[in-house]
Amino acid sequence: MKVTTRRPLDEILVRELAPDADRNDVADAVYAVIRQRVPFDFACLATTDPATGLVTWASKTRDLGVGDEEFSAQEYGPPDVNRFVEIAQRAVPVGVLSVDTDGHPERCRRHREFNHLRFGFTDEIRVVFRSRGVAWGAIGLYRGPGDPPFTAKDGAEVVALEVVVAEALQRSMFRPGARQVLRSGGEGPAVLIIDAQDRVTQLTPAAADAIEQLGGYDHGSPPANILAVVAHTRTSGAPTDSRTQVGHGWWLSLRAAPLSGPPGGNDVVVTIEPTPHTDLSRLTLAAHGLTTREEDVTLLVLQGASTRAIATSLHLSPHTVQDHLKKIFGKLGVNSRRDLAALLTGG
Structure with missing residues (x-):
């Protein structure tokens, strides 16, 4: 009797990915391959800064009609169940919310106050994509009303893609021929101030250009990469640095720092500048294996x-x-x- 075995998802994904796939291509392929085994209502795949773990770019399977300020506040705020930074330290970098809360996802603040309240999501799988111990991206998968909870087996199916996706994201950042610095946008320094409601209250002309290069406003909110450094700074009370790739292989360095002012002000200043080649050298080397x-x-x-x-x-x-x-x-x-x-x- 012939026994048919299912091909692992990572083998399927390798066949689907072109060697020169950009990050949008990688995200689309990952969504399609995962759906073959683990159905979901919504998904978001993000690239992360290997040095800090902060989100630098995000893809979503559909527009949820809001910016990313609430996500950033939840993700980089007080401790919670299955934060990406904690999952990245696990031997197997996966978290299944319904499993990890013993069937009580409401124990997770992010789920209780944001994902379920705003969008009706009922469960979540999170995976961090690592290669050689370095995180290059992450994904969140969500189920909606009437869907069954995710299982530990579902989590194991998705985390099997860990290395393949990490290496694909590396290649997308350092494709042959891509220039690995960023042109200066506008005249003078790129500086902006974000208030407690995550609104841009002041900015220089160069900052306006940089925001567009970083992805532009999303439903009135600054790009996710800016919101990530701002939220992390608010929680830590210290400056936060991140590097992100923009179009055509150009790179920007972001630095957020708290501003002193009236109690409860909570304003943050963000500076944006081209990333020096020296800062990217070791990152480039790791990306090439x-x-x-x-x-x-x-x-x-x-x-x-x-x-x-x-x-x-x-x-x-x-x-x-x-x-x-x-x-x-x-x-x-x-x-x-x-x-x-x-x-x-x-x-």
């Missing part, structure tokens, strides 16, 4: 170190350094140290 040792070798090459100097610094033989360089050139698609430096520094 370099090992930690290969990253170390590459960064020394960028400092102008010779093969012998690299060998001495890393306690390797010159022959081993050369082997590492061959692998590095192959992964980054370059043929020389000069090409490597040009790729990573814009020279």
